[in-house]
Amino acid sequence: DVKVTQSSRYLVKRTGEKVFLECVQDMDHENMFWYRQDPGLGLRLIYFSYDVKMKEKGDIPEGYSVSREKKERFSLILESASTNQTSMYLCASSTGQQETQYFGPGTRLLVL
């Protein structure tokens, strides 16, 4: 079975802090994704990566950056956390095009 893990299930941070969210997949997938999910807004794509060291902006990249130094690991960075970044963050991975995405358990981030 595909396994996607995320470093934390719950995080509480202060406004202005730098926040790192890590995601690891164990299926040698080329593609990795970061989404945020908010009530009534559904899944919104922040960034994705289709190869090591490659990254592409999604629909809402402002205030975020990413890093992919190894194929299995994709990190999301909030450079200076703000209260409007309080959300559920979901990592996903897939292989090729038109392939299903497999999601991690999510990280619930609260920024105070």
Added chain:
Amino acid sequence: QKEVEQDPGPLSVPEGAIVSLNCTYSNSAFQYFMWYRQYSRKGPELLMYTYSSGNKEDGRFTAQVDKSSKYISLFIRDSQPSDSATYLCASPGGSYIPTFGRGTSLIVHP
């Protein structure tokens, strides 16, 4: 208009009922469709996928695609309280990135 639309619900049914969850899509390039189930405070998990029109069955779950009307359905037979979750439909549309519906919340009460 979003490319994949779902009624957010909630849809509330008694245990044992047949549930019908529906999506409409607008992009004719969509050929491949997925259903995800998401329990509260958890990540979405893949439930079913289908490449073509017609029905695909897996236990109590049946996915149906009607490309002529751009309509996708998920049927759940003999629904259980453990089926209570949000159900997301999605399609990759030929790219790396699926287009997701916003999800329909299902409540199955004992």
